[in-house]
Amino acid sequence: MVDLKGQYESLREEIERGFRQVLETTQFIMGPNGAALEQEVAAYCGIRHAIGVASGTDALHLALRAAGIGEGDEVITSPFTFIATAEAISYVGAHPVFVDIDPQTFNIDVDLIEAAITERTRAVLPVHLFGQPADMTPIAALCRRHGLKLVEDCAQAFGAEYGGKKSGAFGDLGCFSFFPSKNLGCFGDGGMIITDDDAAAEAVRMLRNHGSRERYHHAVIGYNSRLDDLQAVILRAKLKHIDDYNRRRRINAHRYSSRLQGSGVLPPVEDGKGLHVYHQYTILCEARDAIQKALNSKGIASAIYYPIPLHRQEVYQEEWAGVSLPVTEDVAGKVLSLPMYPELTGEQIDRICDVILGAL
Template sequence: MVPFLDLKAQYRQIKPEVDEAISRAIESTQFVLGPEVTAFEGRFADYCGVSHCLAVNSGTSALHLALLAAGVGPGDEVITVSMTFVATTAAVLYSGAKPVFVDVDPVTWTMNPALIEAAITSRTKAILPVHLHGMMADMDPIMEIARRHGLVVIEDAAQAHGAEYKGRRAGSIGDLGCFSFYPGKNLGAYGEGGAVVTNRPDLARQVILLRDWGQEAKYNHVVAGYNYRMDGIQGAVLNVKMNHIESWTEARRSVAADYEGQLANLAFARPQPPGHSRHVYHVYAICLPQRDQALRILQDAGIGAGIHYPVPVHLQKAYAGLGYAAGDFPVTEALANQFLSLPIYPEMRPDQVVEVVSQLEKMQLVAAA
């Protein structure tokens, strides 16, 4: 048995620290925001290399508030990708704007900068690249295009805690960066959580107001806001996990390197991070034409595997109203039909990697017969 993710193993490793931190948070009775959240915000801002971190109650909320803080609203367009979780698109729609998709690059699997300018119109307000699976999008050309056209850049870094692009951390390059701390993330809370990071004090102030009912002071509501505050207990848990995020990240990268070595002689497309990037492997995905067969073989062998994501957003029934159709984004659609996510987590052992790859080898032998 090889689980897709083993949160119990992680909890066992940090149980005394976490239990003490949760108890401290409960004893303080600071259950919403409070000192634990403030302490985490400072640590995570330092980790990302930014001036401000504003903790919220989910990654979706982070995206929504980042868009609103940037002035995105009805009548605006936001350029993003369809190869993502639906929250990216939903947040744009929450703001009243229209998502405009571009295809992804066939090698990096992230936003293809060469396609952005053709998608820009007089209504374009922002570009929203997604750092898929833990690898950052090609940010330099994205930023150059955005600055030339006067557009805001918001990084969807929900899967990219600690990822780097040319020495800069995820969330620190665009005007704003958005993170999720959903339990399965590389930095996961014990419930929902998220954050917006930025180097711009004006945007930070807007997010602070918007996450807490638009209050400048108690019962002094200066803008129409939301109840998007982080719980104190989640702040306490995340503070503990900040002590370990780098060691866990390097452990993930070590597992990914094991996969690379084991898969070297198999005809599966694998993630190819540029030499200047640090991939943090929230997901380790491969591409293979017989994906569904491979998924069944792995599951039958007791190996956790999944697909991120089997149906791109532009082909989801819920977003049919955006007006896209099959064939509009051929690279995205091809990846959706071939992606297979293999188990990866910091506590995964080398023998478990061997077990996963041995099942894939069997599948390849059957396919070749």
């Protein structure tokens, strides 16, 4: 699905030089590379604060805590995403409220959000799924109208844009994952929160470091969630190239779409409201199982993101028993993600498409 070795080879010298520097200085936690990365990401996103944390899941968790979301609150989000989105809501004692998705973009259906708001609703958490930004203008307007916090799940959308802003810069807080397969990925777990809110940034900095502003002085119960300097070295090297990586992903996506046009496969839809950065290239097709079997027979990877919507997961099943979200359930039965990464070649894409067309 993704070839991480090719990208590493192109950056090997810079990354290994940075590793040696960290190893020689032994500043592994809260070191200069982490601080520099935070400054560079903040500048890239056009926002005042960027705070490195240990994972994308931690980014969501700490952002919700910093936003004041807690026991008994409700947070409206998408059911068609990785479990971490809902997990983070549950971590703070709140309840995820799942709203059905748009059948073309697979992002939360903006027209359905308002009907899900109750007196317990405190936030909306849209997911920029597969690299396509959710429709943020109406979501932000709705949040302002109802006095709700807006927290963006940008785990799959580093460098994506909406309304002239980078993903994560639209809401109160934006949350990124640096899992190795992401558009901007490190060599382990890592994450980041961005915000223009000084108080929220201060809260996140305390929460990630055991609730401490000053060493051995702890104002709140916090967590151990810090992005280490070795991971920061990798991310700083890759950040310089992120726009080019995303440009090449878009070229590859458009080649896929051109080859599959008129085949009975529905390619990803760009809604024209933002810049899609194709963390995944995900098709929609009735013949998904046949296509996946054919690809597998040729040694070509594919994946189903996501086969079980969150409202059908065992952990949430009791609360959501009897509730149908028909678009999500239909899409989950038809989606298939194909290999996607900047180093993917045109010849590889053509071979993949030939197998798909043959299966159809």
